[in-house]
Amino acid sequence: MSEIPLPPWRRAVAKRPRAAKAPLTQDQIVDAGLRIVMVEGIEAVSMRRIAAVFDTGASSLYAHVANKDELLQLMFDRICAEVEVPEPEPVRWREQIKEMARHSHAVMTRYNNIARAALATVPSGPNALRLSEGMLTIMLAGGVPPQVAAWSLDRLFLYIVADAYENSLHMQNLREGQDTREYFEGFVTQLADFYGDLPADRFPNIRAHAKTLTSGSGDERFEFGLDMLVDGLARYVTDGEGS
Structure with missing residues (x-):
C-alpha cells in the first residue's frame, strides 16, 4: 500500500535520534x-x-x-581485593595471620553490613580465594599441620565476618546524629546495670562481675579473641617453627 504524502501545510519534524546507552558491565x-x-x-x-x-x-x-x-x-x-596478603615469614606466622585478620575486619566494617553476604556460604571469588590461599600458606609455612590449618582457616574467617557483621548491627541502632562512642558507652552502661540488678541467688557471678563482663572496647575484645584463636594454634606446631 502506498504511503500517504504529508499535506503541504504541515512541516515534517525531524526525529531526534535517542542517544544509545553505553552497554553495562x-x-x-x-x-x-x-x-x-x-x-x-x-x-x-x-x-x-x-x-x-x-x-x-x-x-x-x-x-x-x-x-x-x-x-x-x-x-x-x-572488597576482599582491598586486603593485603603478605609473603610468608615462618618465624612471624602468628603475627602475619593477625595482621590479615585485622585488615579483613577493618575492610568489612568499612562497607557497612556487607559481611552478612559471607555468612552461611563459602565465598569462592578470586579475591576471597586469594585471602584463603594466603592465610593457609602462612599457617603451613609456620608449621601448622594441614588439617589444623584447614579448620583454623574456616574458624578464623567465621570469627572475622561475624564480628564485623555484629558491629554493623550496632551501627544501625545509632540515633540520627548520635556519636558512635556515646552509643556504645550508653549500651555498655545499661548492660552493666542490668547484670548488676539480677537476682543474686540465681546469678551470683554475673551480678558480682557485671563491670568486668562489660569492660573493654570492641577493638580490645576483637584482639582478645584473635589471640585465643591464633596463639592457640601454636600447640599444634611440633617442629619448633611456631614457637
Missing part, C-alpha cells in the same frame, strides 16, 4: 551495589534498585549477573 553493577550498601545497607540492594541507577530494566542486568545472590557474592569478593 559487571563491574559497573557491582560498583552500584557497593554504593547502595555504604549508604543504606545490604537490605537495600536489589536488581530492580540497581537497574534504576542506570535508568534501565532489571532484565538488562541478567546478562552480567545471574541473580541477587550472585551479585552479593561479587560485591563481597570485590
